[in-house]
Amino acid sequence: MKHGFTKVAAAIPGVRVADCNYNITQIQALMLKASEAGAQLVAFPELSVTAYTCMDLFSGKLLLDQAEKALVELVHSTRDLPVLAVVGMPLRTENRLINAAVVFQQGKILGVVPKTYLPNYKEFQEQRWFSSASDLKLDTIRIGNASCPMGGNLLFETGNLTVGIELCEDLWVPVPPSSVLAMLGANVIVNLSASNELIGKNNYLRNLICQQSARCISGYVYASAGFGESTTDLVFAGNALIAENGSLLAASKRFEQDEQLIISEIDIDNLEHDRQVNTGFSKGLEGMLFAEAVRIPFDATSVEGTLTRTIDPHPFVPEGAALTERCEEIFDIQVSGLAKRVLHTHTQKVVVGISGGLDSTLALLVCVKTFDVLGLSRKNILGITMPGFGTTDRTYQNALDLMDSLGITSREVSIKAACLQHFEDIGHDASVHDITYENSQARERTQLLMDIANKENGLVIGTGDLSELALGWATYNGDHMSMYGVNGSIPKTLVRSLVEWVANYRVDEQSKRTLLDIADTPISPELIPADENGNIKQKTEDLVGPYELHDFFLYHFLRFGATPSKIFYLAENAFGTKYSRAVLKKWLHTFFRRFFMQQFKRSCLPDGPKVGSVSLSPRGDWRMPSDASSAHWLHEIELIPEN
Template structure:
């Protein structure tokens, strides 16, 4: 139900019987008594049926709806929070209400604020709008209950939620806006929405946008086609969105009664801390809204509803467009830089690896789009003792295919001379860094000679881990890859091989299938030293995007990669040690475009002191 900041939420649509609330209670109990979620949301007027029409005038029908509520409360074995809808008579005024319940206790009753009265909707025939109601204590089934505006709070885990009903979502200033600004992390909407062409898109957009602007989780469920179909058909659309992204959805064609999602509440809290506009709006919009306590059971056997995404940085929706956009961001950034430096040429070190390949393809695209000669891109491959034939050949072939200016400058002798000068004769960090710095010196001096600037190639994963030689490959005049993690670099090279650079597919395949290595020593593999980039990027995502701590990340790793406890600890300790101790390399890092939602730029986003002491 709840663990390490994740809460399980269930959205339900029952098989309605119009005019028979007790039968609706039976359907409600079927779902509740099988639920393992912390919170279950049912549709608008779920116990009575939304299309009961003039039955809402009948006192006996209203009493039956309350009897159905009592039946659910008395007979459920479910211990979590559930939210049902029913017509509620308060001081002889009828309201469309949401009832929030936990463990035989009614926690609160919320009226629908805005009543639709257009086209197929004519609720004002029966219901009073709740927008002007004052909070008051009423009696429901013998229990004293607050009626009006409220937020439900679990203080143990700092989880707060609010409730609104159907039309409230569609208003210019939704009730949930105020609830969010007063601390609600999760917003629940009981709905009865008709289905017609183009409505699904609008409904989805509204839910997504509420979760985005409210920096929240927004959960929506509609009543389904078992409502009366006299003139319209009702949707069973269930939607869950968090921070502007859909995390779960079942539409008209999916007849499942429920949708269960895992909600990262801590990610919502983290984003609110990061986005100061939330605090700006919160101050001045805080109202005297009562907080009603509820309980959450911590689960030792929490199971995610679906496998966690191993590559959360990579988009899963509209993927081809996102790759095109990443390519365009990199290319446009470099074009602007080229214009600003009076059309200098580009010098780039080509190793035959992923990063330099992506930077080269970006440079080639930028030069071509500026209608300049590809020869203005000067690619230099600088083989040393450990350089493999594969990487050298791939580098040369790619440069030949692109028809850029290519130089092959072996550095073996230069490295030996420099090490002799230092009286150094064994392979260690000095040996490796000497190669990186000599290569950078050649690139810089060639740039001086050719009226050019050096284009950097290091990616975000290397920048996070400090996997670069200070004042070696760490330095350039502009780094076009700084905004992309390693998994993105590989995916974008694959995208180019299948799309824009099909003629070079064989070369690109050879590059992205090769082991990742700086080739500073024989048989050297980067992932033997720093761990798999897929796992490091997973850690980086949940740390920087969702604000997870070590304990939470370890749990996520356990649930995602199936590593041993020792392996998890090693990955986490290595990542965080390198991340904090290598900040000094990020402080003077070159400029480069932001591509994803996060950046490691010390100027634009990540501001940490170099001498930080953090475990």
């Protein structure tokens, strides 16, 4: 698909135990359905040609003959379908019986992967019938009139997609075959399974699949036996799951009597990016089950169509209980970082500029919690409000109310007279509200904070956030600078959520009311005088664009190294009709233009704690020349059509 996506499917056919002709009819129908949906790969459950629960019937010649005959018929009857199919069945080789995954496409069997780890405990007794892949001597197998490769080390490749296969119990051992296959290059793992249902087992299974996809930095397509299997002692609920690098993309319903087919898209580009960044990924092959792979090419038809997976418009801000958990953890990281810095510097005081906006509010809350943890008086937190030409009554009053309710020491120092004197000194007309007018105020405020910190033997705590750093929306050597920046790796969309979380869970009722009003206040640097009604006139998002868009762009660019065209494609899917193509293109261009232009500010950032997977610290996650060219990125954006 476009932009590195591969559409995959996991199928659960209805089966009849030992009725191979019926079973391949069901498999064929689901293959057709998957192919019509544009899937390039479809997986079926373990032993799905015969059904898993045949037991000692596996020892009889008739069932095995019928299974092989049915497989040959299935391969032939689906020769016009481009989808790569993986089905499970018993096969004979070397006077043994193997539990195998058969891979075929367009009328040709490409390879056979035998199961390596055969469970033989409690309700499982596979060693009664089957032999392990590790017991085999041959590397080919004959099916019908043709021979094909056989082994646990087969990889099926097309373009940037490489598929590796394991079967059921293989996943449950300490070092699954998929771990080795991933290090050999497989970026999508297929697992054919027949796992019965037990209380609590499904949650464990989901966590196991997600964890393995994360450890392998891969996609994981899992198809397990469902309705139609024997219920003599066990019940099979039909689990189809698709995961990618730790996240579950799609899941079937359990205990359904009808066939099921789930489809999603795996982002191969993102997986390749993470493997490339993780330089230790491919190490550790020495002494593994197999250290070399047999690579088998197959054809993948390019397909168009929309994504079926959900693209989160707010990737930094989870929903529900996950948001509460994330806010608590981030807040604790911020507090822990500041506490260490306070103890290390042997200071008893911190200085924070309080504007009544989101960022300074969060920084103040972190300071308050830190001083509580360290057993220091909140009065040693010096909150400095510095009204200027653009300060509105709403933000000014919120700043005063918050400092009062939190019990810190508050001071007010107007910057108007100092700035007017400065304008006179440098020959600037105070009626001209240009960048000099704005930045002079920001630098005056920073000078005040720094000098007060010197006088009080304290630390200036920075308030700027990750989104502002990405856009360069900070005055160089003004609010850009501090002695420790607690918000430096928190994006604007998450800052708001953190303030609201603290309001709801960590403060008294008076502070809560103020915090919620701050969260509801338009974002503004307040460097331009208010309008005739005293309301904020200079709204940041009117000038640089919506922060929800910039945070989305930032996440996909930094986290996955995505191209502008891919980010645009994802944004269209994430935001739907909320923004037109022209608007998305405009702000995407703004993002990349500013991101490259403003690197010089990020090259000299103060220290601050990293809280998530995306950071712009020049000492850690992002090291970029301050004079790097944005030409290629901006040119790609220019080529994006607006309608």
